[in-house]
Amino acid sequence: MKLNVFNTADEVLASLAEFFAEKAAEAIEKHGRFAVALSGGSSPKKLHELLASEYRDKIEWEKVWFFFGDERDVPLTDSQSNYLMAKHTLFDPLGIDPSHVFPVQTELGADEAAKQYTANLIDFFDGQSASFDLIILGLGDNSHTASLFPHTSVLHDDSASVQALYIDEVKMNRITFTAPLINNAHHIAFLVYGEGKAEAVKHILEDEQDIELYPAQLIVETNDGDLQWFMDEGAAGKLEKK
Numbered sequence: 001m002k003l004n005v006f007n008t009a010d011e012v013l014a015s016l017a018e019f020f021a022e023k024a025a026e027a028i029e030k031h032g033r034f035a036v037a038l039s040g041g042s043s044p045k046k047l048h049e050l051l052a053s054e055y056r057d058k059i060e061w062e063k064v065w066f067f068f069g070d071e072r073d074v075p076l077t078d079s080q081s082n083y084l085m086a087k088h089t090l091f092d093p094l095g096i097d098p099s100h101v102f103p104v105q106t107e108l109g110a111d112e113a114a115k116q117y118t119a120n121l122i123d124f125f126d127g128q129s130a131s132f133d134l135i136i137l138g139l140g141d142n143s144h145t146a147s148l149f150p151h152t153s154v155l156h157d158d159s160a161s162v163q164a165l166y167i168d169e170v171k172m173n174r175i176t177f178t179a180p181l182i183n184n185a186h187h188i189a190f191l192v193y194g195e196g197k198a199e200a201v202k203h204i205l206e207d208e209q210d211i212e213l214y215p216a217q218l219i220v221e222t223n224d225g226d227l228q229w230f231m232d233e234g235a236a237g238k239l240e241k242k
């Protein structure tokens, strides 16, 4: 696992954008496509905007396939939709072919949408266990990532799949990759900036193992995958070891 700590959020975003481009080039070179699962929330917005501007001509976007590590159970036209955020900040500015984007079909209802997404992944990965070239993750100040929230049943799901569940903390259904599905990726990148995340970062990286309290501890490097953190000094501020 590698910690990349920068002075400012802009430097964090620039570094992750470059990492995205490098992994895209490697994957396209190796197997002709780049499959990436995006994170929701607000942190990735500026990353998307950077990719859509500075990297417009530096990545073979027609060979990139987009998925979502989690989604809120809202219409895809709802301002809370992770898909809609990515559409506005990345897909539309780059003119991404909609057939290269896999929204969670929330119009089916959360349970059916999760089942359908799991089936979509099996199909996309030709019946093999889904192994994304890159999964981008955020970190909530309560130590959740994707929609793996504290004290929820999905934390104990050892299937590499997509699950739907009601999250009391946010009073809504969420659809989420399980930890094994995330951990099966070749590259996992946490994008975390701001002092508000410092406590959660310390819990994940330095405190005792307690996945019920700190679900992002579930995200680990596996044999052929690498895990990197892209943080600013604010988010890393409570770490003893940097």
Ligand SMILES: O=C(O)[C@H](O)[C@@H](O)[C@H](O)[C@H](O)COP(=O)(O)O
Pocket (backbone or CB within 6 Å): 039, 040, 041, 042, 043, 044, 070, 071, 072, 082, 137, 138, 139, 140, 141, 144, 145, 146, 147
């Ligand atoms: O759907 C979501 O909300 C995200 O996938 C979630 O896991 C997010 O990454 C964290 O909550 C951090 O969100 P911010 O980037 O807005 O702080």
